[in-house]
Amino acid sequence: MEEHKNIIIAVFSTEAGCGKTVTAINLAAGLAKEGYSVCLVDLDLQFGDVMGYLDMVSGVNLEDAHEAMQRHPDKFRVEDYLVEYSRGGISFAVLPPPAEIQDAYLIDVATTEAIIRELADFNFIILDTTAVFSALNLAMLDMATVICYLGVMDFLPAVKNYKVGYDTLIRFQYEESKISLIENRSDSEKFIRSRDVERLLGEKFYHRLPNDYPAVAKSIRLGQPLMFSSPLSPLTQSYWQLVGRYTNRYIPPKQPKAEKEPAPQLPFSWLMGIGSDWQLAGKA
Amino acid sequence: MHYRVVLVEHDPGMLSTLAGVIRAEPTFDLAATYSDPQAALGQSGVLRPNLFLIDVDDWANLELLPKFVSQFAKGQVLGLMERWNADKAEAVLAAGARGSILKPFQPHDVLDALSLYERRGHNLSARTVAFFSPKGRSGSTTTAAVLAIELAKKSGEAVALIDADLQFGDLAMFFDVVPTHNVVEATHDVRLLTPATLEPYFHEIGNGLWLLAGPNRPEHAELVEAQRLIDVVRMAGSLFRYVIIDLPAGFNPISLALAEFADTDILITMLNSGQEVYHMKRSIKLFNTWETYGKKIYSLFSRVNPCTPEQQRKIEAEFGREVTGILPNERRMTAIAGSGRLMQDLSDKMPLVSSIGSLAADMVAARR
The missing domain is CATH 3.40.50.300 (P-loop containing nucleotide triphosphate hydrolases)
Structure with missing residues (x-):
C-alpha cells in the first residue's frame, strides 16, 4: 500500500444533484474494501449529506477540528475529529461537516487546507465538494491528486455547465491528466448522446456510471454504500470498476456499454430547437 | 400625445432651465411653473394639466405626491431628481406616481421615461x-x-x-x-x-x-x-x-x-x-x-x-x-x-x- 499514500480525490461538479455525495461514499467504501485506509471529508459545509446518506451521527465535526487547529496547531490531532463508518468488514473514516449552517462561515480556507494535510497518513482522502467555483473548492482542487469531475448529460443546460466548468478548470491551469471526466446516469433515457458531449468537450469520458435510481434510493434509505444495499446493481459494479481504475487494480477491457441501442433517439437538431415540436418526445 | 405640463421646482435657476426645455418642444405645452408644491396643488386644477414634473429631491414634496396623484387622476406624475436615489424613486412609485427621471432633462428623456413607465404597468411599487x-x-x-x-x-x-x-x-x-x-x-x-x-x-x-x-x-x-x-x-x-x-x-x-x-x-x-x-x-x-x-x-x-x-x-x-x-x-x-x-x-x-x-x-x- 506504500505506493498509495495521501492520494486526494476531489469529487466535483458544476451542477447540483448529479451524484457527488453518492459517488464520494461509494469510492470511499470501494477503496476501503480493497484494503486501503480511507478518509471521506464532507466539504458541503452548509448542507452536507454524507452523514445522512450513511445514517450516522457525530459529536465532532470539521468546525471543532477547525477551532482546535486554529487554537493549538501544534497539539492538533486530526483523529479526534473523525468518525468511523464500519459495516461488513470494511471501515473508513469520515470528517463530518459543521452541524449548523452559520458555522460554515467560520471555516476558512487555509485552516481547512491544514486539516486536509493532517490526513496525509491515509492512503486515500475523498473530498465531497459543492457545485460551485468557491475559494474553498478551488483550494481543494489544487490539493487534489485527481479531480473526479462528475456530470449528468440529460439536459442541455447541464451539458453547458459541464463544458463551461471543464473549460474553466483548463483555464485555471489544472492539468487535463488530473481531471477524470465521469458521466453519471449515462444510460438513462435521454436525448443527448455521450458521443456528442465528448465531441463538445474535445475529450473522452474516463468512466461512465449507469443509472440505477432505485438502488441509490435504497442505499440512502438504508444508510449503506451500494455494495451492501444493492451488491448486484450495475451501478455498484461500475463504482467497483472506477475504484479499480484509481487503484490500478486492472485496466478494464473496454468502456461499459453507455447507451441502449436502439434507444428512441430524436435528431440532435431537434434538441437545438430546430424542426419538429416537443410533443414528439412523448410519442418517441 | 400632447402634454400640458405643470412644473414644480424649488431652485429658480433649474426651474427656468427646465421651463425652457419644455417650451422648446412642440409635444409639450407648459401650463404653469411653481416653486411651491402646495400652490401647484391648489391652482393647477383650472389649467387642465395632464403631466406633472415635480422635484422630489425635497422629501416634503414627496409627501405631497399622493395628493397630486389622487387630485389629478387622469394626469401623470413624474418625480425629478438631480442624482438617482433608489429610496426616493421607490417612494415616488409608492405614492402612485409613474416614476422618476433625472434633471435637467431633454424632451426625449421625458418621453422615453413616459413610454417605459407606461409599459411597466400599474403605478404601484415593484x-x-x-x-x-x-x-x-x-x-x-x-x-x-x-x-x-x-x-x-x-x-x-x-x-x-x-x-x-x-x-x-x-x-x-x-x-x-x-x-x-x-x-x-x-x-x-x-x-x-x-x-x-x-x-x-x-x-x-x-x-x-x-x-x-x-x-x-x-x-x-x-x-x-x-x-x-x-x-x-x-x-x-x-x-x-x-x-x-x-x-x-x-x-x-x-x-x-x-x-x-x-x-x-x-x-x-x-x-x-x-x-x-x-x-x-x-x-x-x-x-x-x-x-x-x-x-x-x-x-x-x-x-x-x-x-x-x-x-x-x-x-x-x-x-x-x-x-x-x-x-x-x-x-x-x-x-x-x-x-x-x-x-x-x-x-x-x-x-x-x-x-x-x-x-x-x-x-x-x-x-x-
Whole structure:
C-alpha cells in the first residue's frame, strides 16, 4: 500500500444533484474494501449529506477540528475529529461537516487546507465538494491528486455547465491528466448522446456510471454504500470498476456499454430547437 | 400625445432651465411653473394639466405626491431628481406616481421615461421575488421562469427575470436567447445609470418578459458585489412591476443579501433523497427572523409524487410549518427547458404550470 499514500480525490461538479455525495461514499467504501485506509471529508459545509446518506451521527465535526487547529496547531490531532463508518468488514473514516449552517462561515480556507494535510497518513482522502467555483473548492482542487469531475448529460443546460466548468478548470491551469471526466446516469433515457458531449468537450469520458435510481434510493434509505444495499446493481459494479481504475487494480477491457441501442433517439437538431415540436418526445 | 405640463421646482435657476426645455418642444405645452408644491396643488386644477414634473429631491414634496396623484387622476406624475436615489424613486412609485427621471432633462428623456413607465404597468411599487434553494437541483430556475411567464400573462404588466446564479445560470438557455449584456455589466455600470439607460441591459424575451442574463464565465461572478446587484434590482423596479431573481444555491453573500432585500422569498427544494425537508428546516430558521418584520416567505416543494393534499400534510408535519405549495413533476419540462422553448411550449393544462399559475394569480390579485 506504500505506493498509495495521501492520494486526494476531489469529487466535483458544476451542477447540483448529479451524484457527488453518492459517488464520494461509494469510492470511499470501494477503496476501503480493497484494503486501503480511507478518509471521506464532507466539504458541503452548509448542507452536507454524507452523514445522512450513511445514517450516522457525530459529536465532532470539521468546525471543532477547525477551532482546535486554529487554537493549538501544534497539539492538533486530526483523529479526534473523525468518525468511523464500519459495516461488513470494511471501515473508513469520515470528517463530518459543521452541524449548523452559520458555522460554515467560520471555516476558512487555509485552516481547512491544514486539516486536509493532517490526513496525509491515509492512503486515500475523498473530498465531497459543492457545485460551485468557491475559494474553498478551488483550494481543494489544487490539493487534489485527481479531480473526479462528475456530470449528468440529460439536459442541455447541464451539458453547458459541464463544458463551461471543464473549460474553466483548463483555464485555471489544472492539468487535463488530473481531471477524470465521469458521466453519471449515462444510460438513462435521454436525448443527448455521450458521443456528442465528448465531441463538445474535445475529450473522452474516463468512466461512465449507469443509472440505477432505485438502488441509490435504497442505499440512502438504508444508510449503506451500494455494495451492501444493492451488491448486484450495475451501478455498484461500475463504482467497483472506477475504484479499480484509481487503484490500478486492472485496466478494464473496454468502456461499459453507455447507451441502449436502439434507444428512441430524436435528431440532435431537434434538441437545438430546430424542426419538429416537443410533443414528439412523448410519442418517441 | 400632447402634454400640458405643470412644473414644480424649488431652485429658480433649474426651474427656468427646465421651463425652457419644455417650451422648446412642440409635444409639450407648459401650463404653469411653481416653486411651491402646495400652490401647484391648489391652482393647477383650472389649467387642465395632464403631466406633472415635480422635484422630489425635497422629501416634503414627496409627501405631497399622493395628493397630486389622487387630485389629478387622469394626469401623470413624474418625480425629478438631480442624482438617482433608489429610496426616493421607490417612494415616488409608492405614492402612485409613474416614476422618476433625472434633471435637467431633454424632451426625449421625458418621453422615453413616459413610454417605459407606461409599459411597466400599474403605478404601484415593484414586487421583488427571490428564489432561494438550499442545495440546488431544486427546480428553482424552472419555477422562477414559469412564475415570470405567468405573472406577465396574468397581470399584463412588465416582468423582469434576473439570473443571479452567477456561475452557472441557465435562464438564457431556457428561453433560447443570446443576450448582448449581462448582470455583471449591469452591476458594474449601475451607479452611472438611470432606468432608461439600464433598460437596454435587459433582453426582451417577449410577452411582457425581460431577462438580465448571467455572465458567460463562472469567474466573472466574483466581479459582482451584492450591494450593486441590489442597486440593479431596485432600479429595475422602476422599469418592471415584478422583478424575479434566481439566486445561487445555499447561503453565500449574494444569495443572503438579495434574499434579505426582496419583499418575497420563495424557498424551494425538490424532493429527492429524503434529506431535503431537513435542509429546508435548517434554512428556514434564518428566514423566520425576516418574516417577523413583514417579508413574505413562501415554501415550495417540487417534484412531489403523488402531488396530493395528504402528501402536503405529510411534508408539513415533517417540515414543522405550513407549506405554501407542492409542485408536481412535469416530465416534458426537461425537454422544453432544455430546448429553450419555455415561452412557446408551456400549456396551462400541465399540472405544474397551473400550480405555478395559481401562485402568480394570487400575487397579481394582491395588487402590490
